[in-house]
Amino acid sequence: MQIIDAHAHYLNLPNYLENLIEMMDQCHIDMCCLSGLGKIFNCKDNEDVKDAMKKYPNRIIGSYYIRLGQSKIEELEDAYSHGFRMLKTSIPFKPYDHPNFFPMWQKAADYQFPVLFHTGIVTMFQKPQDKYISSWFMHPMRLEPIANKFNKLNLIIAHLGVHWNKDAAELIRMRPNVYADITGEPDGWRIRADKIGLDKWLWWDKAYEKLVFGTDVHYTKIPIILKQDKERINQLQFTNSEKSLFYSKNILKLLGDM
Ligand SMILES: [Zn+2]
DSSP: OOOEEEEEEOBSSTTHHHHHHHHHHHHTOOEEEEEOOOGGGTBOOHHHHHHHHHHOTTTEEEEEEEOTTTSOTHHHHHHHHTTOOEEEEOSOSSOTTOGGGHHHHHHHHHTTOOEEEOOSSOOOSSOOTTSOOOGGGGOGGGGHHHHHHOTTOOEEEGGGGTTOHHHHHHHHHHOTTEEEEOOOOTTTHHHHHHHHOGGGTSOSTTGGGGEEOOOOSOGGGHHHHHHHHHHHHHHTTOOHHHHHIIIIIHHHHHHOOO
16 A cells, blocks of 8 residues: 655754655655754754755655745745645744735645644744744644635644644544644654544544544654554554555645646
8 A cells, every 4th residue: 555654854863864765665655745844843954855855756745844924935936846745834923824824825725735734732852042932823723714715725734733633623524625644753642542532533434534644753763653553543444445545645635746
């Protein structure tokens, strides 16, 4: 079965890219959507991702990182022309749904970039002292006005909201252009989700149509994430065709013709 990791980061560690590719080989992950979130997250940046796409064009899908309130709208044209096919965003200066950012979402819709939004309490490697960071700005419901206004734009809620799972799940159920991943550290919110049962939130028949597979961890933890997700989707009793939507087809649809 084809596997695409829709949520991978390029960490700022020696040989990270090579190690990641090697781990993807071992785990039979065909491609990953890679983003570089910069120093605050101990990551490489967009330029490094661009190089990674050139080096491994069949393995890396470029996900361009934008910080709302800082990134310029013109960057999207440049990103598209360099082959990026997705956007990733986190720690906005104002809430995700602030009208100041609407032109950015219009541009993202024009280029058919799906947008992966960090949601929930944010963990940073480095605390920027001078900047106001609020997890409220990254509540899943902040995506609702964007999804309503830009119905051609596809939005992905990262981590199913972390602790706002119910809101995240209901939003993906009720808005056709909103999806979610269930990424996170292997010992983080996912453990709580397993104890409670993911189907408490993902209760409707076709929830699998709105989920995309991703990892969002250091490459050494990818095997454990895969193992955990396999157990989860077995519990959710996905059929083989539902599994293939989760592991690759949903994200491929959002990315358009690859
Ligand atoms: Zn992430």
